[in-house]
Amino acid sequence: KEKGRAILPKWQCLDTAPSIGIYTMQGAVYLEKCIDESFKAQYPFMIRCAVNATGNGKRISAQEELDAIGNWLEKAKYPALTDKRVIESIERTATSYLYHREESGTEIYQCNFNLIYRKRGLFDAE
Numbered sequence: 563k564e565k566g567r568a569i570l571p572k573w574q575c576l577d578t579a580p581s582i583g584i585y586t587m588q589g590a591v592y593l594e595k596c597i598d599e600s601f602k603a604q605y606p607f608m609i610r611c612a613v614n615a616t617g618n619g620k621r622i623s624a625q626e627e628l629d630a631i632g633n634w635l636e637k638a639k640y641p642a643l644t645d646k647r648v649i650e651s652i653e654r655t656a657t658s659y660l661y662h663r664e665e666s667g668t669e670i671y672q673c674n675f676n677l678i679y680r681k682r683g684l685f686d687a688e
Contacts, residue, residue: 569581569582570582571583571584571609572584574586576610576612576670577612578612578668579612579613579614579668580611580612580614581611581612582609582610582611582612583609583612584607584608584609585607585608585609585610586605586606586607587606587607587674588606589606590603590604590605590606591603591604598683598684599681599683599684600680600681600682600683600684601680601681602650602678602680603678603679603680604676604677604678604679605676605677605678605679606655606674606675606677607674607675607676607677608672608673608674608675609628609632609672609673609675610661610670610671610672611624611627611628611670611671611672612669612670613668613669613671614667614668614669615663615667615668615669616667621660621669621671624658624669624671625671628658628671628672628673629657629658629673631673632654632673632675635652635654636651636652636653636654640652643679646681646682647679647681647682648679648680648681648682649677649679650678650679650680651677651678652676652677653675653676653678654674654675655675655676656674657673658671658672658673659672659673
């Protein structure tokens with residue numbers, strides 16, 4: 563939040579600080595695949611947060627925000643997906659860390675995640 567104002571994340575994009583972006587990562591693969599068209603798969607992604615870091619307090623706050631988002635994602639009740647797919651879990655694969663520091667003073671922090679989902683097969687009950 564920026565002074566009581568929510569910052570909405572953007573897909574594959576960071577605007578000027580403060581902003582949050584959600585990015586895909588390499589490594590989306592099937593973990594299991596069955597003849598009835600059911601499968602289990604993973605979808606790695608990262609969340610980046612851009613802040614104007616003027617001191618340690620803002621740096622720590624940026625990392626704490628990402629960690630709080632990660633904690634929430636790991637415990638959230640996930641919505642149903644299309645095509646008989648359901649999210650089983652979202653797990654952090656790294657703690658938040660400084661990804662990049664720009665000459666302007668903007669710092670980008672990142673936290674990596676792995677989404678595990680499955681698709682029900684032809685013989686699964688609805």
